[in-house]
Amino acid sequence: MIKRLIFATGFAVGFVVGSASGRKSYESLKQNALKTWHDPKVQEKVSEGTDWVKAEVPVVGEKLAGGAKKAAGTVGTKAADASSAVKEKVSGSTTDTDKGTATAGTGESDYSHLETAKPVVTDSPVNTAEPFPAPGESSN
Structure with missing residues (x-):
């Protein structure tokens, strides 16, 4: 306990003395810098x-x-070169499907069958209240 008290006292004295002399050095340095700047x-x-x-x-x-x-x-x-390369790749293949055809060389497709498309409806609703167990956990 005495060793700690001696250490703390020495630290406090060193801090006070060091900060006083440090402050003097700082003020001296600051004055020299200002004097040099205003030269x-x-x-x-x-x-x-x-x-x-x-x-x-x-x-x-x-x-x-x-x-x-x-x-x-x-x-x-x-960008123009890349765009033309993509257009060539897309228009270079001819696709015939039941509902629409792609025209070779023009890059245009007949998507009119999409206007009559119906949304997909699931037969059973999904229950979000019961989450699946995490891997490694039991379902109990």
């Missing part, structure tokens, strides 16, 4: 950098716009 030479370089960025933004914007247009054209071309 006229540093501010001159900051304004030069700002002017350079303002001059280069339109150039970079034009390059980005050109790249975006090129990418859009490539995507459009690829």
Whole structure:
């Protein structure tokens, strides 16, 4: 118990002394940083950098716009190629069924029989109140 009390006291004293000296170091560092930031030479370089960025933004914007247009054209071309390939695959097969036929080459189908389709009705209603037992569980 005494060892814990000595440890806690040492920790508290070290924390207070360390935080006081740490605070002094922090304030010193902060003052030096502000002094450096407000130095006229540093501010001159900051304004030069700002002017350079303002001059280069339109150039970079034009390059980005050109790249975006090129990418859009490539995507459009690829999409058109894929679309035509799918149309060729779909229209390339002829399907004759009892109710409708697909016309080869045009990609069009006769789906008029779907207008007279009736919904499927089950003979017995499903009871959702009694769930199935999970795997490994008994049904008791």
